Amino acid sequence: MQVLSRDSVTVSVDAVVYYRVKNPIMATNNVEDYSLLYHSVASLRQSRRKRTRSSGILSRDSVTVAVDAVVYYRVQNPTIAVSNVENFSHSTRLLAATTLRNVLGTKNLAEILSERETISHTMQSSLDEATDPWGVKVERVEIKDVRLPVQLQRAMAAEAEAAREARAKVIAAEGEQKASRALRDAAEVIAESPAALQLRYLQTLNTISAEKNSTIIFPLPIDILKHFIKPSKVDKYDL
Structure with a gap:
């Protein structure tokens, strides 16, 4: 009417x-x-849905990102919606884009990528309060996509690769350190017990014999060789 x-x-x-x-x-x-x-x-x-796209938003740490958000709303009071605002649908969309810029401007890149639910809740509360005089109820806001510049994506990929390599080196170094400590403890135990040295020697022979190769091993205790080793004589010449 x-x-x-x-x-x-x-x-x-x-x-x-x-x-x-x-x-x-x-x-x-x-x-x-x-x-x-x-x-x-x-x-x-x-309920209606409006998609808000932002080509470039500057984050708190001066990184330009492109964000797509979807706003779900419905008209609570049709009379107020057509009398208090010229075009409630278009006005809600413009307000959503402005709110998106304001909220993301207070976040750094890491927070934008990891705190989507918090950002959506903050936007929903702010939009719902602002559109209440228009007879519009904002039900929820969803952050659909966050796009980064190509150069930044490459830099982040290189940084992640370097971090993975660094962690791998640290893990390898820690493993070598633990292995060296274990070998040192084993050497101390073997040094205190000659029988332990013989057991280790026999274990090594057993391991070698289990392999399929053409090498023939003749076990010979080292103590026997002591009787055949004589100190060398050094000739002295008068100058």
Whole structure:
């Protein structure tokens, strides 16, 4: 229906009308489709979705990112929505883009990538409060995508690769340190017990013999060789 507002501008206002059919025969004969009014009001009150795209947002640590967000809202009060704001749908979209820039401007890149739910909740609260005088209810906000510049992606990939290599080197160094300590402890135990040295010697022979090779091993205790080793004589010449 048409309503004349105070500033003499004719606007179209949807109202909720409750009705019942008293005479089905007259209703079908005189009205072509009496449910059109109900459907028009119902369509206005349905939840809507607006996608907000930002080509470049400067984060707190001076990184330019592109963010896609989706705002879900519905019209709570159709009369206020058409009388208090010129175009509630377009205004809600512009407000969502501005709010997205303001919120992401307080975050650094790491927070933008890891705190999407927190950012969405902050945006939803701010938008819902701002659009309440328009008769619009913002139900939720979702951060769909965060895009980084190509050069920054390459730099982050190189940094991640360097960090992985550094961690691998640290793990290898820690493993060698633990192995050297274990060998030192084993050497101390073997030095205190000659029998332990012989057991280790026999274990080594057992390991070698288990391998498939053509090498023949003749075990010979080292103590026997002491009797055959004589100190060399050094000839002295008079100068």
